Amino acid sequence: MTFIDILRDHLDEFNQVFDQQITTSIRQAIYAMLTCRTNTERASHWTCQGCAHHADFPLSCGHRSCPQCQHNTTTDWLAKQQAKLFPVEYYMVTFTLPFELRVIAKHQPELMYQAMFSVAASVLKEFAKNSKQLGGDIGFTGVLHTHNRRRDLHPHIHFIIPAGSFDKDKKQWHKSKGKYLFNAFNLAKVWRSRLLEQLTNKLDIKLPEGIPKKWVVDCQHIGKGLPALKYLSRYLYRGVLPDKNIISDINGQVCFEYQDSQTQTTEIRTLPAVKFLYLILQHVLPKGLRRVRDYGLLQGRCRKLRQQIQLMLAVAGAVFPLVHEVKRAVAMRACPCCHQPMRFMGIHKNNYGNGRTTSLITTT
Structure with a gap:
């Protein structure tokens, strides 16, 4: 059970109930999340290093409110x-x-x-x-x-x-x-x-x-x-609520868990699905508004x-805090045929109108 699943299942009702309160930024976030890793117009192209198999995978939306990205x-x-x-x-x-x-x-x-x-x-x-x-x-x-x-x-x-x-x-x-x-x-x-x-x-x-x-x-x-x-x-x-905190969506009622700041115990909150969606989507920030800002010497x-x-x-002899290297997650895909690692070849755009594929980014 994920937030995007709940959004997809209850979107029509949500639009009816909260139509006047849905901002342009929220609508853009909804579109991005619903098309995340499903839009086949732009895809990453991978080739197997062990056999001739190759495959395309839809790209992530990259929206800062999407729980799958960033x-x-x-x-x-x-x-x-x-x-x-x-x-x-x-x-x-x-x-x-x-x-x-x-x-x-x-x-x-x-x-x-x-x-x-x-x-x-x-x-x-x-x-x-x-x-x-x-x-x-x-x-x-x-x-x-x-x-x-x-x-x-x-x-x-x-x-x-x-x-x-x-x-x-x-x-x-x-x-x-x-x-x-x-x-x-x-x-x-x-x-x-x-x-x-x-x-x-x-x-x-x-x-x-x-x-x-x-x-x-x-x-x-x-x-x-x-x-x-x-x-x-x-x-x-990341998204406001991690998918792992969503417990269920049964009969239009969504349950999610959170840690109480006073007692440090895990509590469960239950809301109608459309109210749950608005509870989360109200935190979508206006486009261009920076959430993180550095000031002065930083x-x-x-x-x-x-x-x-x-x-x-x-x-002068000051001891700096020990900092561990932060490693970026590297995308890895295994070939479904021979299970050997696949190599990322680039990103391309499918032009369905003329049946051709246009390369946007390639790797060496």
């Missing part, structure tokens, strides 16, 4: 982030959108998520500048999550922050001591004030009533950074400066 994208991201690690303690700061504002995220996701990123990043940069231990330029990576473990809409951004800063004027690296970075309560106050100002004054969005005065920002010490990167990498480019344009800092710290 494994290598996740691996590539983790490898790039590991190369940016500093030999310092790391913290994870999480900015959560309060319940009362989630209706805006539901109907205007692009505006809300862009505002969340820009405001949260500005807050972190200002706190770092004013910090007695840091007092310089920092780097951090932000990852947007839109759901909780029950898969309800629960937008929040995790920021992974190395506890160190660089003074460009003095060419000095400042390392934060102890296991304290920023005061979470102060972060929450500034986060609330600036985000509300951004929404009302700059984006001209009418706010709902009953917005709480106390917001939630969490600041946790996480060690050397690599564990947090691995944790986040599991959720970046930006791509700061690569040379980052390498200089890493070299400077290595010369």
Whole structure:
């Protein structure tokens, strides 16, 4: 039982019930998932190394919401982030959108998520500048999550922050001591004030009533950074709900399991199939909206400066965290005739109108 199976079985009813709430991005995601590894217009061509057998296999859709795709994208991201690690303690700061504002995220996701990123990043940069231990330029990576473990809409951004800063004027690296970075309560106050100002004054969005005065920002010490990167990498480019967590689809009722964040026990949630589909598909992000963003010293344009800092710290005797090589999964296919490995020859497009095959990509 997979999410795509449920989507295919209940698509007509889903379209009828949620027609007014299905965005263009959701429709594009649905089309991509339903045609994933089934569209024969573009296929990979394989030839057996032991006999003359050859075969074509449909390509994956590559959509970031598809539960079947993006494994290598996740691996590539983790490898790039590991190369940016500093030999310092790391913290994870999480900015959560309060319940009362989630209706805006539901109907205007692009505006809300862009505002969340820009405001949260500005807050972190200002706190770092004013910090007695840091007092310089920092780097951090932000990852947007839109759901909780029950898969309800629960937008929040995790920021992974190395506890160190660089003074460009003095060419000095400042390392934060102890296991304290920023005061979470102060972060929450500034986060609330600036985000509300951004929404009302700059984006001209009418706010709902009953917005709480106390917001939630969490600041946790996480060690050397690599564990947090691995944790986040599991959720970046895969579907909202892994297929292995789907238990059944019986009589129009879908059951799936999740781990309760408070008790750490496995719970089961049951929903009508169409509501289950919307529960998952509401988390499809607008096209072009980046879920992962690097700031400050971790930006791509700061690569040379980052390498200089890493070299400077290595010369000073700093011990860098042990990083294991991240290997990309290599596609392997066995010949159905002789069971010998097949060789990938390229990707081609079938032109059914004239009966010819056009090669798009070939390998040597």
